[in-house]
Amino acid sequence: MADTTQEHTHGGDTAPGDSREELLSSLKAYVIGLALAIILTATSFWAAGTHVLWQPGVPIGLAVLAVAQMGVHLVFFLHITTGPDNTNNVLALAFGVLIVFLVVAGSLWIMANLSANMMPLEMMDLHHQR
Amino acid sequence: MTATTLGGHEPPHTHHGMPASASAAGPAPKRIIIAYGFWLFLLSDIVMFSAFFATFAVLGKATAGGPTGAELFDARNVAVETALLLFSSFSCGMMSLAMDARHRGTFYLGAAITFILGLGFLVLEMREFADMVARGATADRSAFLSGFFTLVGCHGAHVAVGLLWLAVMVAQVADKGWRATVLHRLMCFSLFWHALDIIWVALFTIVYLMGAR
Incomplete structure (x- = not known):
């Protein structure tokens, strides 16, 4: 913070209380977030590659790890918190998650249903040959 | 544009002469x-990405006799990509902290x-894409590969746009200094960059880790 040129004069747009301690606690949040993200990522890659684990359970475990890591990124990197400034952001996020869930789960459900009710391919080929 | 219109620290009753009862804390800062x-x-x-994810999830097994994810994906390459993006998200956070401290050297670094x-x-x-194309795994080979290139390519395009945006922001800081508009754009950039990393978490889990099983 040695540059005391004109830059400090129009610094009215900073987050409230940009003191040294404030910066240090933000830095700590980023470091914690990075450490958690590294642990979760490493666990994901290990779980996907190993044969030690019960195989049918691995995809569910991977999904849980991914959701946890996205939560870590949201809190520690994007600073989506429960603070009063953040109420609108959290509500918008909840709505976004709802839409994402509807799109992904809805597509999978409809398409699985459709393919279950479809004529098997071999029968379709016979149909065309006649 | 003066600091008073942006700060939000001043007591609410002085703001635009509005009575303090208009809202507990006055208008939110810009x-x-x-x-x-x-x-x-x-x-x-x-x-939008969720639609691509849904497409990929539906078509993931529709390989049409072509190469599957297990044959194509290289876990080591994906791990390095993931690490690069994660650390770049972290250094983007350091960049925003340097911006908060108005510390140019650290910001440029x-x-x-x-x-x-x-x-x-x-x-x-x-x-990775070039290698896949060279092995005949192009986007028109199977529905699985169409879904793969659309989803992963769209994320890659976002990263490319982000790099361009970052270069423009560095030029703006060098040229205009810490103006309010520049600070707002930098804040938006860091949100964008962190969000790309979140999408990548879903992407490497669903496409590369689950898709290679």
């Missing part, structure tokens, strides 16, 4: 409002590291 608007854009972008790591990610991804 910084908060801009972040909210950009957050809405990011969520709409995530909804953080921006340079973020750019190099992001570029490294993009180079690895392009090499």
